[in-house]
Amino acid sequence: MSGKKVTFSDIADYTHFSKTTISRYFNNPEYLTPENRKIIEDALKALNYQENKIGRILAKGETELIGIIMPSMYMPYYSDVFQSILNQYTDFGYKFIVLSGDSNKRREENYIRELLSYNIEGLIILSHTLPSSELAALGVPVVTIEREDRFISSVNTDNLMGGIQAASLLYQNQCDAYFFIDIPVCPETPGYNRLVGFQTICRDKKLPNELYIQELGKGIENNYRGIGRIIDAIEMRHSDQKVGIFCANDTFAVLVEKYYFQRYRIIGRHYCLVGYDNSSIATEAIVPFSSVGQQTDVIARETMEILIGQIKKRRKDPECRLPVEHKVVTPILKRRDTSLPELY
Amino acid sequence: MSGKKVTFSDIADYTHFSKTTISRYFNNPEYLTPENRKIIEDALKALNYQENKIGRILAKGETELIGIIMPSMYMPYYSDVFQSILNQYTDFGYKFIVLSGDSNKRREENYIRELLSYNIEGLIILSHTLPSSELAALGVPVVTIEREDRFISSVNTDNLMGGIQAASLLYQNQCDAYFFIDIPVCPETPGYNRLVGFQTICRDKKLPNELYIQELGKGIENNYRGIGRIIDAIEMRHSDQKVGIFCANDTFAVLVEKYYFQRYRIIGRHYCLVGYDNSSIATEAIVPFSSVGQQTDVIARETMEILIGQIKKRRKDPECRLPVEHKVVTPILKRRDTSLPELY
Numbered sequence: 224m225s226g227k228k229v230t231f232s233d234i235a236d237y238t239h240f241s242k243t244t245i246s247r248y249f250n251n252p253e254y255l256t257p258e259n260r261k262i263i264e265d266a267l268k269a270l271n272y273q274e275n276k277i278g279r280i281l282a283k284g285e286t287e288l289i290g291i292i293m294p295s296m297y298m299p300y301y302s303d304v305f306q307s308i309l310n311q312y313t314d315f316g317y318k319f320i321v322l323s324g325d326s327n328k329r330r331e332e333n334y335i336r337e338l339l340s341y342n343i344e345g346l347i348i349l350s351h352t353l354p355s356s357e358l359a360a361l362g363v364p365v366v367t368i369e370r371e372d373r374f375i376s377s378v379n380t381d382n383l384m385g386g387i388q389a390a391s392l393l394y395q396n397q398c399d400a401y402f403f404i405d406i407p408v409c410p411e412t413p414g415y416n417r418l419v420g421f422q423t424i425c426r427d428k429k430l431p432n433e434l435y436i437q438e439l440g441k442g443i444e445n446n447y448r449g450i451g452r453i454i455d456a457i458e459m460r461h462s463d464q465k466v467g468i469f470c471a472n473d474t475f476a477v478l479v480e481k482y483y484f485q486r487y488r489i490i491g492r493h494y495c496l497v498g499y500d501n502s503s504i505a506t507e508a509i510v511p512f513s514s515v516g517q518q519t520d521v522i523a524r525e526t527m528e529i530l531i532g533q534i535k536k537r538r539k540d541p542e543c544r545l546p547v548e549h550k551v552v553t554p555i556l557k558r559r560d561t562s563l564p565e566l567y
Numbered sequence: 568m569s570g571k572k573v574t575f576s577d578i579a580d581y582t583h584f585s586k587t588t589i590s591r592y593f594n595n596p597e598y599l600t601p602e603n604r605k606i607i608e609d610a611l612k613a614l615n616y617q618e619n620k621i622g623r624i625l626a627k628g629e630t631e632l633i634g635i636i637m638p639s640m641y642m643p644y645y646s647d648v649f650q651s652i653l654n655q656y657t658d659f660g661y662k663f664i665v666l667s668g669d670s671n672k673r674r675e676e677n678y679i680r681e682l683l684s685y686n687i688e689g690l691i692i693l694s695h696t697l698p699s700s701e702l703a704a705l706g707v708p709v710v711t712i713e714r715e716d717r718f719i720s721s722v723n724t725d726n727l728m729g730g731i732q733a734a735s736l737l738y739q740n741q742c743d744a745y746f747f748i749d750i751p752v753c754p755e756t757p758g759y760n761r762l763v764g765f766q767t768i769c770r771d772k773k774l775p776n777e778l779y780i781q782e783l784g785k786g787i788e789n790n791y792r793g794i795g796r797i798i799d800a801i802e803m804r805h806s807d808q809k810v811g812i813f814c815a816n817d818t819f820a821v822l823v824e825k826y827y828f829q830r831y832r833i834i835g836r837h838y839c840l841v842g843y844d845n846s847s848i849a850t851e852a853i854v855p856f857s858s859v860g861q862q863t864d865v866i867a868r869e870t871m872e873i874l875i876g877q878i879k880k881r882r883k884d885p886e887c888r889l890p891v892e893h894k895v896v897t898p899i900l901k902r903r904d905t906s907l908p909e910l911y
Binding site for chain 1: 617618632637639640641643646649650653654656657662663664665674680681682683685787788818821822824825828848850851853854
């Protein structure tokens with residue numbers, strides 16, 4: 224790997240072919256015999272030739288670039304999904320330009336404009352701020368993950384099933400009272416169905432339940448204080464009962480476990496806990512808790528398949544209408560013995 | 568934002584200026600009066616003009632693209648640093664093309680070749696596999712973070728100071744025996760100095776100490792088993808003493824806390840624990856532990872400053888020799904009362 228630029232002339236000199244032949248190798252290799260292709264290939268290696276994709280892009284308009292708009296990676300779920308998307312490079316060859324929006328609508332609009340100026344061929348949206356109607360109007364293939372998706376393609380976990388699995392597990396543990404903890408989420412967001420799934424089971428089985436849907440502030444400290452207020456409210460009226468708690472993400476769940484220990488000196492008994500995402504913190508927790516797992520590798524692959532399909536359509540016909548495709552990925556409940564009753 | 572391409576002709580028609588004037592607006596705006604610039608500016612908005620950076624890139628060779636090679640984001644430290652780098656976009660305007668190497672040398676060489684083919688102007692290396700001699704030969708500005716950096720620029724936390732802070736804190740807690748836990752790291756890696764700092768304090772204060780430097784395998788489960796073997800070995804000989812444990816990262820520390828609870832039913836007494844990175848898991852842990860914090864926002868900013876400085880040099884003189892700059896960022900020890908002695 225060297226910094227010096229190797230030109231077509233250099234390759235021609237080295238191989239004793241004409242520059243036309245070298246150019247043909249890059250643009251119409253089928254005109255060359257396999258032997259001659261091999262000679263040029265070897266020369267490229269010997270000369271450490273550095274392909275100039277920007278040139279090729281101008282010729283064909285195929286940048287092989289996909290833009291990603293990320294929210295902040297505070298929740299481990301986002302770095303899990305992001306890592307899974309990056310891993311798709313080996314199969315699809317597309318490269319990712321990544322911008323992080325910090326949930327500022329105006330800023331994200333600028334980010335998208337900036338990405339489009341690089342002739343990205345597609346866009347993956349993981350942030351919340353822009354309505355799908357606006358994203359659909361961009362004119363490039365867009366896939367969103369776990370976001371409002373009325374007018375654009377999406378890949379989502381089956382959140383309803385996730386909520387059902389979580390509530391069913393609590394029910395199997397024969398809790399006396401059932402609780403759901405989340406921040407306010409609008410019904411158009413796929414994650415809203417975690418709540419609906421929880422309610423479905425509670426209604427079917429006639430389980431006493433309460434929803435704690437509250438703003439918890441930004442950052443762990445604020446989240447922890449908010450979770451603490453909720454647990455105190457629960458304990459005020461249910462301290463003599465076995466409580467079943469379903470948190471809409473693992474971060475809230477780990478804070479529930481922490482608060483029970485710090486405030487009540489209780490670890491893993493009296494309550495039964497289920498988180499969502501099955502991220503590493505569910506395993507690392509001092510008493511590992513059950514969690515509804517999202518198959519981030521499947522989600523990433525489905526996302527790329529939709530995107531590449533639409534990109535190919537666009538390459539054939541730049542004016543074609545893009546279909547709106549929705550894929551749903553099965554959640555996988557990871558059971559861990561949160562309650563460890565025999566140990567106390 | 569619309570998908571239809573707006574051309575210079577469209578802008579000329581709309582503003583009743585000539586195409587030459589429009590072109591001048593983009594390439595030599597100083598030739599236009601402020602009034603005329605304003606008219607064209609308003610027209611661009613009205614027409615929803617989408618700038619084509621690829622065109623500008625070809626003209627000036629300034630892609631404003633920086634490549635990032637990431638390792639897997641298993642440790643929260645990497646997503647913290649990565650997030651901090653993404654945040655630099657608002658100040659520097661450079662965009663990041665990100666590839667994840669999974670510690671495969673050959674694959675990472677291909678990634679870099681691919682990035683260079685997009686005429687990236689600089690490269691940030693967070694993975695371990697490529698020696699700095701090879702990276703220096705690439706011919707683009709390269710900055711590495713917490714990696715072997717003999718021949719390239721780098722930004723590192725003062726790891727020696729970090730090790731000293733951690734061991735000093737254990738010493739203040741008057742432990743009877745002192746332990747350092749890490750996987751094998753070569754002495755050229757900046758992080759090696761965490762060990763050196765620990766040893767410095769142990770030697771100065773004549774503290775009985777042992778190093779547990781062992782391969783712990785991949786993934787949390789393997790790490791947990793490995794940590795378990797180490798804690799068992801420590802407890803076999805020090806169960807009646809207060810042990811001080813310094814882990815080279817927070818993930819190992821959280822697993823120490825978990826193992827002590829799961830195996831010995833001990834939480835936060837008997838041992839005193841210090842991690843490294845001060846990532847969110849140190850706060851979320853059921854007994855939050857002390858940790859040597861890396862200032863990832865400062866690290867990211869210093870990285871960009873070195874990189875942009877070198878990119879500007881290169882824009883002026885493409886053949887110029889790049890300086891090798893090393894910046895060191897102060898670690899910040901976050902003290903948390905790991906031992907909570909009054910509570911037991």
